[in-house]
Amino acid sequence: xxxxxxxxxxxxxxxxxxxxxxxxxxxxxxxxxxxxxxxxxxxxxxxxxxxxxxxxxxxxxxxxxxxxxxxxxxxxxxxxxxxxxxxxxxxxxxxxxxxxxxxxxxxxxxxxxxxxxxxxxxxxxxxxxxxxxxxxxxxxxxxxxxxxxxxxxxxxxxxxxxxxxxxxxxxxxxxxxxxxxxxxxxxxxxxxxxxxxx
Amino acid sequence: xxxxxxxxxxxxxxxxxxxxxxxxxxxxxxxxxxxxxxxxxxxxxxxxxxxxxxxxxxxxxxxxxxxxxxxxxxxxxxxxxxxxxxxxxxxxxxxxxxxxxxxxxxxxxxxxxxxxxxxxxxxxxxxxxxxxxxxxxxxxxxxxxxxxxxxxxxxxxxxxxxxxxxxxxxxxxxxxxxxxxxxxxxxxxxxxxxxxxxxxxxxxxxxxxxxxxxxxxxxxxxxxxxxxxxxxxxxxxxxxxxxxxxxxxxxxxxxxxxxxxxxxxxxxxxxxxxxxxxxxxxxxxxxxxxxxxxxxxxxxxxxxxxxxxxxxxxxxxxxxxxxxxxxxxxxxxxxxxxxxxxxxxxxxxxxxxxxxxxxxxxxxxxxxxxxxxxxxxxxxxxxxxxxxxxxxxxxxxxxxxxxxxxxxxxxxxxxxxxxxxxxxxxxxxxxxxxxxxxxxxxxxxxxxxxxxxxxxxxxxxxxxxxxxxxxxxxxxxxxxxxxxxxxxxxxxxxxxxxxxxxxxxxxxxxxxxxxxxxxxxxxxxxxxxxxxxxxxxxxxxxxxxxxxxxxxxxxxxxxxxxxxxxxxxxxxxxxxxxxxxxxxxxxxxxxxxxxxxxxxxxxxxxxxxxxxxxxxxxxxxxxxxxxxxxxxxxxxxxxxxxxxxxxxxxxxxxxxxxxxxxxxxxxxxxxxxxxxxxxxxxxxxxxxxxxxxxxxxxxxxxx
Numbered sequence: 001x002x003x004x005x006x007x008x009x010x011x012x013x014x015x016x017x018x019x020x021x022x023x024x025x026x027x028x029x030x031x032x033x034x035x036x037x038x039x040x041x042x043x044x045x046x047x048x049x050x051x052x053x054x055x056x057x058x059x060x061x062x063x064x065x066x067x068x069x070x071x072x073x074x075x076x077x078x079x080x081x082x083x084x085x086x087x088x089x090x091x092x093x094x095x096x097x098x099x100x101x102x103x104x105x106x107x108x109x110x111x112x113x114x115x116x117x118x119x120x121x122x123x124x125x126x127x128x129x130x131x132x133x134x135x136x137x138x139x140x141x142x143x144x145x146x147x148x149x150x151x152x153x154x155x156x157x158x159x160x161x162x163x164x165x166x167x168x169x170x171x172x173x174x175x176x177x178x179x180x181x182x183x184x185x186x187x188x189x190x191x192x193x194x195x196x197x198x
Numbered sequence: 199x200x201x202x203x204x205x206x207x208x209x210x211x212x213x214x215x216x217x218x219x220x221x222x223x224x225x226x227x228x229x230x231x232x233x234x235x236x237x238x239x240x241x242x243x244x245x246x247x248x249x250x251x252x253x254x255x256x257x258x259x260x261x262x263x264x265x266x267x268x269x270x271x272x273x274x275x276x277x278x279x280x281x282x283x284x285x286x287x288x289x290x291x292x293x294x295x296x297x298x299x300x301x302x303x304x305x306x307x308x309x310x311x312x313x314x315x316x317x318x319x320x321x322x323x324x325x326x327x328x329x330x331x332x333x334x335x336x337x338x339x340x341x342x343x344x345x346x347x348x349x350x351x352x353x354x355x356x357x358x359x360x361x362x363x364x365x366x367x368x369x370x371x372x373x374x375x376x377x378x379x380x381x382x383x384x385x386x387x388x389x390x391x392x393x394x395x396x397x398x399x400x401x402x403x404x405x406x407x408x409x410x411x412x413x414x415x416x417x418x419x420x421x422x423x424x425x426x427x428x429x430x431x432x433x434x435x436x437x438x439x440x441x442x443x444x445x446x447x448x449x450x451x452x453x454x455x456x457x458x459x460x461x462x463x464x465x466x467x468x469x470x471x472x473x474x475x476x477x478x479x480x481x482x483x484x485x486x487x488x489x490x491x492x493x494x495x496x497x498x499x500x501x502x503x504x505x506x507x508x509x510x511x512x513x514x515x516x517x518x519x520x521x522x523x524x525x526x527x528x529x530x531x532x533x534x535x536x537x538x539x540x541x542x543x544x545x546x547x548x549x550x551x552x553x554x555x556x557x558x559x560x561x562x563x564x565x566x567x568x569x570x571x572x573x574x575x576x577x578x579x580x581x582x583x584x585x586x587x588x589x590x591x592x593x594x595x596x597x598x599x600x601x602x603x604x605x606x607x608x609x610x611x612x613x614x615x616x617x618x619x620x621x622x623x624x625x626x627x628x629x630x631x632x633x634x635x636x637x638x639x640x641x642x643x644x645x646x647x648x649x650x651x652x653x654x655x656x657x658x659x660x661x662x663x664x665x666x667x668x669x670x671x672x673x674x675x676x677x678x679x680x681x682x683x684x685x686x687x688x689x690x691x692x693x694x695x696x697x698x699x700x701x702x703x704x705x706x707x708x709x710x711x712x713x714x715x716x717x718x719x720x721x722x723x724x725x726x727x728x729x730x731x732x733x734x735x736x737x738x739x740x741x742x743x744x745x746x747x748x749x750x751x752x753x754x755x756x757x758x759x760x761x762x763x764x765x766x767x768x769x770x771x772x773x774x775x776x777x778x779x780x781x782x783x784x785x786x787x788x789x790x791x792x793x794x795x796x797x798x799x800x801x802x803x804x805x806x807x808x809x810x811x812x813x814x815x816x817x818x819x820x821x822x823x824x825x826x827x828x829x830x831x832x833x834x835x836x837x838x839x840x841x842x843x844x845x846x847x848x849x850x851x852x853x854x855x856x857x858x859x860x861x862x863x864x865x866x867x868x869x870x871x872x873x874x875x876x877x878x879x880x881x882x883x884x885x886x887x888x889x890x891x892x893x894x895x896x897x898x899x900x901x
Contacts, residue, residue, distance in 0.1 A: 082637075098778065098782045098784065099781075099782040100780075100781060100782055103781060103782065121835065122835075123638070123719060123720055124711075124714070124718075124720065125718070130832075130835060132831065133638075133709070134316075135282065136633075139831065139833065141833070141834070141835050142778075142780070142833045142834050142835075142842070143778060143780070143781070143782035143834070164412070166411055166412070168409065168411035168412035168880065169411065169412075169880050169881070170409050170411075170412055170880040170881045171412050172409065172412050172417075172883075174412075174415050174453075174455040175412045
């Protein structure tokens, strides 16, 4: 069997960097991989035809999704509206950067945090997913990354991947929704450095 | 139970037909021989018709082991059977010369089938039982058939009566529990002055799931379908003949799915299709012919959506469409070289459906003339003109001119230019729909004023945009189609056909935003705004390698482009002027970035080998069908398909069949395998995996 040395090298260096990479800011080893959340059931109880969904609140540190969000210091992002697809940060400010998730290395300037909530793109709005009026299928915009600050004020980047159960390649109208699949990275040291390793 | 009732009906028909019945297949023309076609509304040899016509004979249909119309058409050059990958609508519609299914008219014996979902007529609902041949006319044919014959026409010709009693019974069974049973019979009476024939078909399938990751339901749902067809004719006297035909098809489909945890939704659809045709043919004293035809068709669906557990009804949708048509056609041979055809008629259509405010009617009258002039042996000229007047979209003139030049026996040139149109559909005129999941509203142009006022009165409108002033009654979508090609027959055993086509489409109907709603969404309506161009080349060749062994192949090259996109890219501004690559870098779009309209393959082709050994009654076929890659959806947000978007990979389907006849051709058995490699793709919901099926047919003809 031919060994793909190039591939091995990449894997090996990624592993090394994951464990020992040093952050320029404070020289402590940090974990630089994103956290993935798969098929998190949001408000699946409401029939799809009945419009808006009951909101859900997600906390990065505990990876928990809750139906109550009265204390905005307890959650980092909320999922509201159609298919629970509208994302809001606890401080009400979101930036959208047209860069692939892993290619985004730095949080943008404060002025970029100009969206209160991001959901649909088009129809006069800017957001993370496109809605096809013929097929009624929601799909994420490629290379668009959400940047926000957590309840504790840390910079974080977020990529919404799917609202459909199982994140199928070709979801249909009958695919169960909303099941949230996304990945995120929180820069724990408070800097704007959002570099991650795949 | 409904199923049983229909089954009994079929049995009764069967009993009746065996008593008398009959039918036989006439001698099928050989692949390379001449066939008679009705592409010009009068019988004509295919080589004398100056427009591109493809004929699929009964023999080919039988050899392929096909059961439904989509199975036959998907193996023809340049045709693709397309489905909604979203599951928004089921079934397979026909894409011809790059046009969406809405732009091709599907007819049985020259009269249109109705009942389209989002413009698509589901061809899997049509059985191939009782079909003599299928003619596919490419290029705008509105000059003969009016609206919808913009890309072309598929005309299903049913079997002609025979002069002796015959009957047949056929049964096929295969993968996915697919059962197809046909009983047919025909009987002449009163010294062959009259005939009657009946055909009953039952089809059922479990369906299949091409996209198991995405859903709990199948992409092709389980369904069963009954089709009953009856025809009768009587020669009243030496000059007058009366014909009558009727077709009734009933399809039932069910689907259980779960949007939400623990709740299963049951969705039951019943679809009924009725066609009745009565024709009086008179041969007048001067040997001209007059045909008076009345056609009635009704298509209706009922959909019941309920909670499967509790039985509580959630939604009840219906759709009922009627069409009545009376038509007179007159043919006269003027001199020896000029055949004149003229016709007048009127059509009444109505539609009632859940999403429309009330029952809607459409009325139209039409008249057409056609001259088929054979200028000596070598040249033929065909000219036609049709006028349609409609209460909604007004007047339409559809001319067509075609020429044929046959310098010698080896080569035959054909060229034609014609205008086609497609009336705005009921949806575009009368829809009044608010999407409950999302919140936008779509108003048909005729509903626009009242609908918008209603929203304003309800306080749901923030602002009405200037674009609202553009909303008026829609005009038809129009196209000019050009076809030019040749047929080369260097020897009796080889035939090569080539055709270059271009269709310039204007006034395509598209949605525009006309108002902003308080919920942050928009109100949409329709305008005649877009342009498109479909062009390409089609080549077909067949070669009789040995006695009984024929190799044939076909290829289509297609460029299908929305000209709004190409114009915007050329101008460097507008909605399509920028493109984002995979690394998120945005730049100005180039013309070469635009791959073409979604769901169009640039390359399609087929290769087939048919073998027949008559002494043993043996036949076999191996067929390969290639469909090249095509754009599926825009993912980088510039609303056109480019290299950074999602494509469906090209694929080849391999099909084979082997059959043998026994007892003087009375008994035929066949084994067929479709999609031998079992290729499936989540993005192709109507493509089944490997399908085996075996069939047996018994025919009886009274000598």
